[in-house]
Amino acid sequence: MNNSMITIKNVNKTYENLTALHDVSLDIKQGEFIALVGMSGGGKSTLLRLIAGLEKPTSGSVQINSTDTKSLIQVMFQEDRLLPWMSVLDNLSFGSKDKNTKAHAKELLDLVELGDYADHFPNQLSGGQKQRVALARALMSHPKILLLDEPLGALDALTRRKMQDLILDICQKQNLTTILVTHDVEEAARMADRIVVMKDSTNSYEETCPKNRNAGQIGIVADRVLGEILEEPEVQQQTA
Amino acid sequence: MQKPVTLTTTRKKINLPIDKLLPFLIPIIVILLWQVSSTLGWLSSSVLPSPIAVLQDGIELTQSGELPKNLSISLYRATAGLIIGGSVGFILGFVNGMSNTFRLLFDSSIQMFRNIPHLALIPLIILWLGINESAKISLVAIGTMFPVYINTFHGIRSVDPDLIEMGESYELSKHQMFFKIIFPAALPQILVGIRYALGVMWTTLIVAETISASSGIGYMANNAEDFVDMETVVLCIVIYAVLGKISDLVAKSFESLLLDWQNTGRSNA
Ligand SMILES: Nc1ncnc2c1ncn2[C@@H]1O[C@H](COP(=O)(O)OP(=O)(O)O)[C@@H](O)[C@H]1O
Ligand SMILES: [Mg+2]
Numbered sequence: 001m002n003n004s005m006i007t008i009k010n011v012n013k014t015y016e017n018l019t020a021l022h023d024v025s026l027d028i029k030q031g032e033f034i035a036l037v038g039m040s041g042g043g044k045s046t047l048l049r050l051i052a053g054l055e056k057p058t059s060g061s062v063q064i065n066s067t068d069t070k071s072l073i074q075v076m077f078q079e080d081r082l083l084p085w086m087s088v089l090d091n092l093s094f095g096s097k098d099k100n101t102k103a104h105a106k107e108l109l110d111l112v113e114l115g116d117y118a119d120h121f122p123n124q125l126s127g128g129q130k131q132r133v134a135l136a137r138a139l140m141s142h143p144k145i146l147l148l149d150e151p152l153g154a155l156d157a158l159t160r161r162k163m164q165d166l167i168l169d170i171c172q173k174q175n176l177t178t179i180l181v182t183h184d185v186e187e188a189a190r191m192a193d194r195i196v197v198m199k200d201s202t203n204s205y206e207e208t209c210p211k212n213r214n215a216g217q218i219g220i221v222a223d224r225v226l227g228e229i230l231e232e233p234e235v236q237q238q239t240a
Numbered sequence: 241m242q243k244p245v246t247l248t249t250t251r252k253k254i255n256l257p258i259d260k261l262l263p264f265l266i267p268i269i270v271i272l273l274w275q276v277s278s279t280l281g282w283l284s285s286s287v288l289p290s291p292i293a294v295l296q297d298g299i300e301l302t303q304s305g306e307l308p309k310n311l312s313i314s315l316y317r318a319t320a321g322l323i324i325g326g327s328v329g330f331i332l333g334f335v336n337g338m339s340n341t342f343r344l345l346f347d348s349s350i351q352m353f354r355n356i357p358h359l360a361l362i363p364l365i366i367l368w369l370g371i372n373e374s375a376k377i378s379l380v381a382i383g384t385m386f387p388v389y390i391n392t393f394h395g396i397r398s399v400d401p402d403l404i405e406m407g408e409s410y411e412l413s414k415h416q417m418f419f420k421i422i423f424p425a426a427l428p429q430i431l432v433g434i435r436y437a438l439g440v441m442w443t444t445l446i447v448a449e450t451i452s453a454s455s456g457i458g459y460m461a462n463n464a465e466d467f468v469d470m471e472t473v474v475l476c477i478v479i480y481a482v483l484g485k486i487s488d489l490v491a492k493s494f495e496s497l498l499l500d501w502q503n504t505g506r507s508n509a
Contacts, residue, residue: 052409054405054409075409077402079402081402081403081405081406083403083420083421083424084501084502085424085425085427085499085501086501094410094420121501123501123502
């Protein structure tokens with residue numbers, strides 16, 4: 001309660017007859033790294049869009065507890081959403097009017113290890129490189145909250161692993177509050193402080209991950225979370 | 241961790257002289273055969289004059305000033321018509337692409353009008369405007385308007401909504417949204433429309449000048465026909481081919497200039 005960054009209270013979201021979110025309440029602390037996992041159609045992206053302010057809840061409230069209001073939240077998607085007609089550097093700097101923008105953009109490109117690619121166009125880069133540009137762009141406005149909607153979904157296993165480490169490292173160093181949507185429970189167990197399972201339009205289960213976990217612990221957490229995702233609703237009601 | 245690899249090498253450069261000359265091989269052979277057939281008398285000059293005769297005719301008409309005069313009036317009509325038709329097409333495509341109200345109001349009417357072959361309007365336009373400049377220019381304008389309209393409209397309507405959402409999240413103004421996202425995204429499609437319009441421009445003009453004009457390349461051909469001046473008729477056909485090729489080259493160089501970001505790609509993996 002004391003240092004919570006995002007407070008979601010009894011949120012419902014419906015599209016015409018379809019319930020995308022049902023009575024979701026979640027409290028996320030400043031600096032926390034949350035993984036949202038679950039079957040597709042479970043409402044993960046919808047929740048992220050509500051937090052980002054891209055959509056409004058049908059009922060309930062989403063509260064961001066910060067005094068900053070400008071460019072507080074940045075979202076990164078599975079598609080890189082880079083502008084193909086702009087160089088990598090221009091893709092980073094086009095949204096801002098600041099004089100030091102270019103220098104800041106270069107710093108961030110160095111951070112994502114793409115310092116030599118500033119003048120390249122997006123279609124000259126690989127999928128992983130494009131996602132790193134998208135990550136750098138998300139960081140341009142000094143956000144406090146980073147929302148990641150399956151950003152690594154389209155990458156091969158090796159690139160994916162490198163990106164996980166890079167994202168973790170950046171989020172820790174910049175003390176970002178992060179929500180990562182992923183359907184990969186292993187990824188969730190490796191990266192998150194807390195895993196929230198989205199099922200049947202609500203957050204049905206959560207698990208706090210041990211600090212400094214080893215591969216074995218990651219496997220155990222991943223298995224348990226996967227079990228929760230796959231569990232039949234009837235069984236869930238009996239055990240509840 | 242990663243050093244830049246030279247990505248440009250993935251695109252094979254064609255700079256061998258033989259590759260550059262190859263496209264010209266067939267035209268050269270055809271012209272040579274044509275000339276040989278004429279010289280040996282296999283091809284009667286009443287059927288087809290020899291290339292040299294056509295060339296001489298071209299030189300004479302240039303010296304007399306007739307060819308430059310007619311060529312420049314045709315070029316003037318073509319560009320004036322294209323500029324007017326292209327602008328109207330672009331503006332209509334822009335407003336209908338950007339605003340649902342305008343689209344609902346205009347699009348189906350425009351589509352209906354488009355289904356009339358514009359050359360069918362020639363008699364009507366001659367009755368309205370006579371055979372002066374405005375008639376020819378109007379016809380070219382009407383002909384070139386539609387390809388530019390359709391492609392601008394579709395280009396704008398099919399901009400990736402993800403990119404628009406991204407622009408919105410950056411709180412771009414409407415002006416910025418158009419110039420930084422929508423227009424560049426639609427540009428490849430718009431240029432396709434312009435390239436198509438260039439083709440329509442020449443055919444329209446030639447037909448219009450052939451049917452009703454007292455100047456221009458189309459008139460020259462038609463006039464020569466009356467005097468059974470075979471050399472000039474063939475000369476005009478060759479000029480059409482050259483003009484068509486030149487406009488295509490201009491369009492292509494525009495594309496590679498404006499869409500340089502498309503041509504830098506590594507192979508589409
Ligand atoms: N804009 C929308 N209009 C209608 N239905 C939507 C919209 N966005 C999401 N939905 C629906 O809401 C449900 C949850 O979607 P989503 O949040 O994208 O799930 P997830 O990201 O977990 O796969 C799905 O059934 C989806 O079809
Ligand atoms: Mg989703």
